[in-house]
Amino acid sequence: MPDFIEPLRRRLMELGCPIAQMRRLVREVADHREDLKQAAASAGLSGADAEARANASLGDPLALAEQLMTALRQSTWWGRHHVVTFGLLPLLVYPILWALFLLFQMALGFALGYGWNWEKLRVVVNNPVAFQHLTTVFQFMDYDAIALVALLFCWLARRAAVSLKWMVTACAVCSAIAVITWGRIEPHSFTLGFSMNGHLHMPWSRGALPLLIAGAAYVLQQRTMRRFQQTAL
Amino acid sequence: MAAMKKTNPSFLNGVPELLVLRLLARREMYGYQLVEEIRTRTGEALTFGEGCIYPYLHYLEAEKQVSSRRMEVEGRNRNYYKLTTRGRKRLEALTTEWNRVTAGVSRLMEEQHA
Numbered sequence: 001m002p003d004f005i006e007p008l009r010r011r012l013m014e015l016g017c018p019i020a021q022m023r024r025l026v027r028e029v030a031d032h033r034e035d036l037k038q039a040a041a042s043a044g045l046s047g048a049d050a051e052a053r054a055n056a057s058l059g060d061p062l063a064l065a066e067q068l069m070t071a072l073r074q075s076t077w078w079g080r081h082h083v084v085t086f087g088l089l090p091l092l093v094y095p096i097l098w099a100l101f102l103l104f105q106m107a108l109g110f111a112l113g114y115g116w117n118w119e120k121l122r123v124v125v126n127n128p129v130a131f132q133h134l135t136t137v138f139q140f141m142d143y144d145a146i147a148l149v150a151l152l153f154c155w156l157a158r159r160a161a162v163s164l165k166w167m168v169t170a171c172a173v174c175s176a177i178a179v180i181t182w183g184r185i186e187p188h189s190f191t192l193g194f195s196m197n198g199h200l201h202m203p204w205s206r207g208a209l210p211l212l213i214a215g216a217a218y219v220l221q222q223r224t225m226r227r228f229q230q231t232a233l
Numbered sequence: 234m235a236a237m238k239k240t241n242p243s244f245l246n247g248v249p250e251l252l253v254l255r256l257l258a259r260r261e262m263y264g265y266q267l268v269e270e271i272r273t274r275t276g277e278a279l280t281f282g283e284g285c286i287y288p289y290l291h292y293l294e295a296e297k298q299v300s301s302r303r304m305e306v307e308g309r310n311r312n313y314y315k316l317t318t319r320g321r322k323r324l325e326a327l328t329t330e331w332n333r334v335t336a337g338v339s340r341l342m343e344e345q346h347a
Contacts, residue, residue, distance in 0.1 A: 071289060075295065
C-alpha cells in the first residue's frame with residue numbers, strides 16, 4: 001500500500017508551505033484519513049480495502065497538496081494579490097518604511113546616546129573625529145533600515161506561502177530602490193532623497209543588501225526544510 | 234458589520250463559510266465531521282473536497298471566527314473547532330444576506346411561473 005502522508009508532506013514542503021502550517025495540515029489530513037478508514041471498516045471492508053478507500057477518497061496526495069497550498073494562499077490578502085504585494089507594493093512602501101525605520105533608529109540612538117540633550121549632540125557635531133564616528137553609526141542605521149524593509153517582505157512572503165520567486169521579486173525591487181534613495185548627514189543637517197546619481201559613495205552595496213537577504217532567507221528555508229525532513233523520516 | 238454590497242459575488246463565495254459557521258453554531262466539530270455533515274445534510278448537493286476544509290478552517294481561525302483545540306475523545310486526538318463571538322456575528326450577517334437573496338430568487342422564479 002503506497003504511503004499517502006509522506007508524499008503529501010514532501011510536496012507541501014516543495015511548494016514552500018510554512019513548517020507550522022505544514023505540521024498542522026499533515027496532522028489534520030492524517031486524522032481525516034484515519035476517520036475515513038474507520039468509516040470504511042465500519043461498512044465491513046477489510047483493513048487493506050478500508051485504507052485503499054480512504055486513500056481514494058482523499059485522491060492523489062500531490063494534487064491534494066496543490067489544493068491545500070492554493071487554499072492557504074487564498075486565505076490571505078497577500079497570497080491572493082501576490083503580484084501587487086511583492087511586485088508593486090515595495091515600490092510604494094519601501095521609501096516610506098526605510099525613512100521611518102531610519103528616523104526611528106536615529107531617535108533611539110539620540111535618546112540612548114545623548115539623552116535627548118541637543119547641547120551634547122552639538123558638541124559632537126562640531127568635533128570632526130566624533131562627527132566621523134556619528135557618520136559611521138548613521139551608515140549602519142541606513143543599512144539596517146534597508147535590511148529591515150527587505151526582511152519584512154521576506155516574512156510576508158513566507159506568511160503568504162507564496163513561491164520563492166515572489167520573495168526574490170520583492171527583494172529585487174527593494175534593491176533597485178535602495179540604489180536610488182539616499183540619506184545624508186552633514187554638520188547641522190540631515191537629508192533624505194531620491195536621485196539617479198550624486199550619491200556614489202555607497203549605492204551598490206545598499207542595492208546588494210536586499211538580494212543578500214533574499215539569498216540568506218532561501219538558504220535558511222532550505223536548511224529548515226532539510227532538518228524537518230530528517231526529523232520527519 | 235460593514236454595509237452589504239448591492240451585488241453579491243462575495244456572497245456566492247461565502248456559501249461554504251455560511252455552512253461551516255452554521256454547523257459549528259450547533260456544536261464543536263472536527264474536520265471530518267464537518268465534511269460529512271455538509272454532504273449528508275445537503276443531500277449530497279454540496280460537498281467539500283476531502284482534506285480541503287482544513288486551510289479554510291485555518292482561515293476562519295485567523296479571522297477569529299472560530300477557535301480550535303486539540304482534544305482526545307474516545308481514544309482519538311483531533312482538532313475540534315467552535316464558533317467565537319465574532320463568528321456568531323458573521324453567521325447572523327451571512328444568514329440575513331442568504332435570506333435576502335433566496336427571497337429575491339424565489340420571487341423571480343414565482344414571477345416566471347405565473
